[in-house]
Amino acid sequence: KAGVTQTPRYLIKTRGQQVTLSCSPISGHRSVSWYQQTPGQGLQFLFEYFSETQRNKGNFPGRFSGRQFSNSRSEMNVSTLELGDSALYLCASSLNRGLRYEQYFGPGTRLTVT
Amino acid sequence: QKEVEQDPGPLSVPEGAIVSLNCTYSNSAFQYFMWYRQYSRKGPELLMYTYSSGNKEDGRFTAQVDKSSKYISLFIRDSQPSDSATYLCAMSDSFGQGTRLTINP
DSSP states (O other): OOOOOEHHHHHEEEOOOOOOEEEOTTOOOOEEEEEEETTTTEEEEEEETTTTTTEEOSSSOOTTTEETTTSSSEEEEOOOOOGGGGGEEEEEEEEEEEEEEEEEEEEOOEEEOO | SSSSOOOOEEEEETTOEEEEEEEEETTTTTTOOOEEOTTTTTOOOOEEOOOOSEEEEEEEEEEETTTHHHHHHHHEEEOOOGGGGEEEEEEEEOOOOOOOEEEEO
């Protein structure tokens, strides 16, 4: 079965610009979560979507937003980019079957803000 | 104080040793606990998921949760060089900093 895919894999943007990242979950997974990973702050939760609704949100400013489509694919958007937004952005799709929980991460999108 | 505390290491042990990785947390509302393994330049991989105190075993890996002490552990038996990676603990949506582990042949 195909894994979680993220596009693009690498991105260079300038301060003040906006960026949209895409995530395609594993077939059958309806939950998609987004994370930011940096050497200083580690892995931080951004938000989770389930059936096109945001179910949970981390402690990030409103410049970070996301959405999920009816086919479970998800996008996240960062507006007015800052140098500190340079990071690896990871998405994960998950499925909760009662006592069994499965979650798979994509390879990430490496965003560099200059 | 961070919600989840994890010693970043690095930790280096010989092949075949038992590895013990630990995290503490401060929020008693955390309901589920995970351990992830992350190889360099890869996304994390979920190793263990549990929501109750006690032990959970999966092959060479054992996760231990002590809610009364707010302490979780991951034990790796018969460690292999392929286990060399960064291990992250997580409670609900809060992550530890990760411990970099190297298994020496």
